[in-house]
Amino acid sequence: MPKIFLPMKVVLARKDLDYRLDPNAGGETKIFEPVTQELRKKYSSEVASLRKEFSASFAEHPTIPAVAKVLLKPEAGAKSYRPGTLFNSETCPIIGVEGPSELLVSVSSEGLRALAYEIEQGQTKKHQANISTLNRLLAFKAKDALEGYSPEYIAKTAKRKNAPIRIRLFRHGVDAVDKLIEQEFKAVARSEALPDLEAVDYGDDVTVYAVKSVTTKSIKALAAFVGTQSIGLFPEFRLVRTAANIVGKLDERRFPSFDPAKEYGLVGVIDSGTDPTNRRLQEYVARRDVVVKTQHDFNHGSFVAGLIANSRALNGADNRFPRAQSRVVDVVAIDASGQISEYDLITVIENAVRDHSDVRVWNLSLGQATPCSDARFSLLACKLDSIAKKRNVLFVIAAGNYETPPLRTWPPENLGENDRICPPADSVRGLTVGSIAHISNQSSCVGIDEPSGFSRRGPAPHFYIKPEVSHYGGNCDETGDCLQCGVVSTDGHGNLAENIGTSFAAPHISNIAANIYRELEPEGNLSPAYVKGLIAHSAFLRSGCPDALDVRYKGFGSPGDVSEILNCTQSSATVIFHAELTDRHFFEKHQFPMPSSLVIPNKGLRAEVFMTLAYDPPTDARFGMEYCRTNLTASLGTVMKNNETGKEVYNPQLRPAPKDVTRGGEARMVSEGFKWSPLKFYYRAFTAGPICKNWRLHLEILNRDGFRCKEPQKLVLLLTIRDPEGKANVYNEMVTEMEKLSWGAQDLRLASRIRVRRRS
Template sequence: MTTSPKEKLPLKKVVIREGDYFRPGGGGSSPKVFEPVTQAVREGLAKKLQTTARHFENAFSENSQTAAVARIALKDEALAKSHRPVSLLERADCPIVGIDHLGELLVSVRPATIPKLERALTGDTTKKGVANISTIRLIEPFSVRDDQLTSLTAAVSDGEISTLKLRLFRHGDTQVDATIASSFAAKMKSLGLGAEAVNYGEHMTVYRIRGVRAEHVEELGRFVGTQSLDSFPEYEIVRPAAQPVVRLTAAVFPAPDRDVDYPVVGLIDSGIDPNNAHLNAWVAGREHYVPVADRDYEHGSFVGGLLVHARLMNHGDTRFPLAECKIVDVVAMPRGGKITEDELLAILWEVVPKYPHVRVWNLSLAGSRPCSNHTFSDMGIALDEIQTKFGVTFVLAAGNYNKPPFRDWPVTSNLGDSDRICGPADSVRAVTVGSIAHRDSPGARVTAASPSPFSRRGPGPVYLPKPEVTHYGGNCDPSGGHAQIGVLSVDGRGNLAESIGTSFASPVIAALLAHLQHRPVGGLSNLVARTLLVHSCALGTDLRTSSTEVNYRGYGVPANVDEILGSDPWRATLIFEMDLKAGVDLQLTPFPLPDCLVSDGVMKGEMTVTLAYEPPLNSRFGSEYCRTNVDVSLGTFNADEQGERAHHRQVHPFPRRGEKSALEKGLIEQGLKWSPTKVYRRCMPRGVNADQWRLVIAATDRSGQPNTAVRVAVAVTIASLEEDAHVYNDMVRSMNQLGWSTVDIQIRGRDRFRASR
């Protein structure tokens, strides 16, 4: 049984009540000792600390008030926050000021505090002290790697670069940070260099240093306050030349309807062809950051066309959405398609707040440095800061892998990390978009519905799911040819043209996201819109999808707008949005079920849960950048023989990622702990026996993270396996019987008519 768009039933947003929050019991456990702390262990760690102190002797002799940073690496089994040696370090006045790789603490040390720490390592015999010492594997000085300095020196010597990007540590102590800033200014003066601050956000101190010579590199890298030294990455728009098909006409690219209130998407690209009247009719604003002589409208026009008429230009293919958007055209990328990170950031900080009504911005560009396993790119972090500050969402292309013969599917060659996503596609708050093929041919590298041969894959740092979603960006043969298997849009000369790239999957998702925010009466928050986007992907993805496939496909391809914003009689979707603090769970007991899916206490059907939340972020903490974890458990709440009830998760993380682990590293890899987007799914053809179900949403903070509220959104869909049951009506009846209050998400009629025609 199916419904037409006009027959779609409204999604239900559940009103959260004060009584739905619950403070679970339980206290802390005794400190755990991971190995005997013998005299040899103590002396070994003390010796490592002494070596670290000698490394910083020159800096300390120059200024006894300055601070340096030591790296303290923990044992793999001691990574959980409950085991961290915080007490030991705090008593020695050596605070944790950051995290590098997983389990690597960056600790502030000074001439006066190193002896305190050494005494604690050699003489603390308290139970907590011994447990803290037993977690430590290594102590060493933090400094910029030798190979990095060698590489930069060579690049400067060869004239490839003369401008460097230097990031200073922040110690979280006003006096210490001021001392380091003063020492840095003195260092710049002694070298005859100037340092210009670049805005990367609240938690980063970054400088642009011009006119660098080879002899300066080591001086800058060895400065006691330097956290990193590098060149500014370049970002580019890369694609094969678009192949013209026919001249663009109003039949393929109609003008906007004056009576329709369209959402607006910001497009930061090479610019839209000002001579294309068809496309310019959709431009609602324009900003120029490139001189006229340096402009090339090819890429920007192609992306812009897909923000407006993706389906019409692609032969009415219903896999492309009808989601027309107006555009703020930001001409940022010059001819040649490259821009440095600091230049791009300056544009973003200026242009995004100029258009407060624009909540979705498309960036179809990418870097060339595959993302790290452990830390997030500076550009991704800066985008997160902009999104948080201005309440917007960036939609980012996953980037293109451009080496022939490209990648096949299933993948048969080991490409290492060469086809992995690059910054800024690792931005936590952004939606990253991969590409899949919508067409194939006898010579094509992959078949239709496979990941495109050029689409970069995930995961992001610390197993962050990236890309989250995919859409159609074309296919190619082993040489990159794409005739008849590419995507159609507008070139820079007024033609309907064909090309390929993740750049052209991204605007389709940006248009969908803008409509999800815009078309409901009263609008939807960015977070709920993002949740529904990913939820739609999950609902259409095969339950047998592996975690490896998700690295290429994300959670799938979203449905069209009306499908996402509506429900069918045989399934019901509930939306929850709330502020949540660690230590106070949301517990909905009992959780309603539709009577038509329950027989003799056995529930048969399919359940899908999507969670998205906005964790506090802090770039000082490297691999622990996301500072709060939220988890959802939808399961049974049965009573035992003594009448005691216990919760058992029944809807499991999707996709399955190997055997369960209780260690922190395993929870991150297999359970996506700390990831702000999670999906849970289960199909129950044999049924699950329960007299009661329960939904629990709980938050956990990182060590040292202030307990602040986190915004959370959850979508839950309960469906019949046969599409013939009255799930929706039964679910509404069950919620009413439990006294739940819900609000229908109504769709604006005029917009709905336009997008559903």
């Protein structure tokens, strides 16, 4: 019997009723060790060493500050312990973060004198607390900028590839200072006979130059310049897995013709291009943008585009593949080598998104070979986030393939960091997709719906959830052979072919996302976070509450069809909350209507409750792993009155998924709770839950130390209450109760539903 779908309900925050001032805002002061005269003398001496270390630089570049590293005690990494009393605009201000306990500070001769005074003479409790967080004060040197590579290697490789090198300059957060650093950098380059400098746009908070014709000598000089943060090669990105097994020819059954009367999504594909002689595929190509004019290999791009256009029909009408279909904007950007430099790639992406402004979803089935770092997000990820914010688009990115045999089985063996996701899959605003298997046999690595043996795992830097979701990208044996286990699409010569890879899992999600945008067109200009949240929430509902190991490899699972994502059933009601949070304020819905039909007499509440919180935070690449500058949290709980004090006591009832992380220190909150991740999940299955009529929904905001959000932080919260037995009239009861509470809940407006009403 087909499901009867009912409209999701949308609730907008009421400015005068749902927001309150947070009376508990502010952090604690903690002293980690006794601040003795010996301790003060130790750090004052290290400040003196910094002055000596940078004396030549201050003499040569008197208007240019240097940079020092402040190493903190590991247990002092929390925002509330940040030594802002010592390191401020009057001394040596914090300008960046290099790791969980490593700060970067801007230093001048005068600032170091002032810092030494504060360390030696500061007697307040905050001074003592700040001093007690310190471990070491060190100069940022040329070897730090080289990041483990030798000048000889960089110069030799750049010459062999006839490629520029990438130099990132420090940003001190003061426009006048940052401009002086750029001017002085250009002067150093001229003195090394390097006039060919090109500013490369990576976003507002990053300064990068491409420098050509470098030598070992010039690299040493540029690395030694106090304004240089990093110096190295532009990374190479590649299409993974290009050899497919031919299994037949395209026909109407496996690749239905384009129907002009049908509504399709629209996906931009930046890849190797589609086969221009494949008539069936070209019917689905809305536009073609040829960046690379020669040396084409259309295999990878055709396979990706075929899945976006017709994945279910191509795969034997298997209803686990998306029913939705999309057209593609075909950006032919990668030649037959299958590789492209980041230097060229960012220009291609920037131009494509600008020139095709009607495309809201962009598929990137490519990656770097080197796994992500814990300490910082990749510069390409930061660039994608910058474009996504500026153009209001969603990048759907393949998690990447691990290719070293023997490939992983399931449960997985420990491969260290080797099978971790690769850039740009660490894009915060992007949606990263892992691969799961849809077929298995005796020789395949994994079983059905288990993470494919080649699919790379999370987390992203700072333990952010990546991949967030997964879809079918095929199965294989331990050598990578995928015969009769791959997903099916079309190759670059018009054949029906099978292949494997996260490259071919991502197109399913791109197609779904594009059709969500199409269906929600009546809702107005959607944020990418909204679409991302809808997809992730659907996967969450279908998977239940996956364990931490599953989440690491396949996120929260695979979403349903578009109709399932955007609708409810009678026994499972979803409410979408839109709100905006500002500093020191929180959002609350009092008297949250928990359906009484789910309360079992003499037992208690029996229900499943899911919450997905999604938002696009302000970001700053200067701060490394602290790239995201705001943290939002959600809770749903009960309110009881304390009989002794007469005060209300709020008890959160849901737990962060995949496990409860509300206990423990900052490190555990970050690593297990995905604290600061802009996509969060909460869940609880009640079997004999609290019999309480007073439930409350609570949302709050926390800013990074020293950061204040210039604009209200927009968010979307998807909350589903479900009867585990699928019988109770949860939906009707929720709708009735929300009407009684005057929440102003409205039906989620879908284009297809509006068309049906107009016809009737």
